[in-house]
Amino acid sequence: MLKQLAINSNTYHGFSLEDAVVGASKAGFTQIELAAVEGHTAHVLPEMSSEQLEEIKLLLQNNGMKCVGIGAHSNVMTEEGIANLLKSIDLAVIFNCKYIVTATGDAHGDKDVIEDEKVLIDNLTPIIEKCEKLNKVLVLETHGNNYATGASLKKLAKLLNSKVKINYDTANVIFYGNILPYDDLEASVDYVEFIHLKDKLGPFNEWHFPAIGDGDLDFHKLFGTLEKADYRGPISVEVEFTPEGPANLEEVNEAVRRSYSYLTNIFK
DSSP: OGGGEEEEGGGGTTSOHHHHHHHHHHHTOOEEEEEEETTTEESSOTTSOHHHHHHHHHHHHHTTOEEEEEEOOOOTTSHHHHHHHHHHHHHHHHTTOSEEEEOSSOSSSOOOOOOOHHHHHHHHHHHHHHHHHTTOEEEEESBTTTBOSHHHHHHHHHHTTTOSEEEEETTHHHHTTOSOHHHHHHHHGGGEEEEEEOOOOSSTTSOOBOSTTSSSOOHHHHHHHHHHTTOOSOEEEOOOBOTTOOSSHHHHHHHHHHHHHHHHHHTO
16 A cells, blocks of 8 residues: 555645655655645645646656645535636646545535535536546545535435545544544445545544654554455545644654654555
8 A cells, every 4th residue: 555655735734835745755755635725725726827837747747746636625515616626627637637635615614514415416516527527536525514424425425426436534534523433434435535644633623633653543453444445546644733733844844754654664
């Protein structure tokens, strides 16, 4: 599974994409999920000029990095969110990656309740159709107020005729869903095509996501489930620290280095 590892550039929230690419490459990563969330981590955006996008492609190439997904969190319960996600699919074409990652609500502070699932399905339909046309896969993240678990997203995916898959965030199910990921991942792994690998410390509702291996999660158990299911999708490492954030770039780079080292030892 070492070859499936990627770095989620949101780990470098507050820093440049160049910082993310160079730091993660030095740690050993060769794949990246590009964060495309305006107002949060906008390392790449559909509004960027062709010149800017070409510069990013060159940055990746020069550092031996391949893009595996576009993390384009959009609130698809709004017209603006639908439009943004539709445009972001074009980024997957430009960077030649298979996956578009989103949740269903706001990227942070998602407290809206989706009372009519039919509205959500209608909103997702044009996004799914464009993904199918361009041979891309929409993966919905375990995130927020409505779909915090793999089990809940599996039910939604079935309603969508299995045309969407799950981006399973190993720590979000704790933070948003107040459950441990082990049984939930096992029950939904047949619909999982993307992983956000995140560790967790503290009470379930405490924002504390340290370097992989520094928290409480049993990754041997999680990887056992993935191996049993013959999981072959990306495993995108994400470190989100605490609400205060990292002190500096060196702290981020060290967390990324420790995460890669820890995972390398697991996969030996």
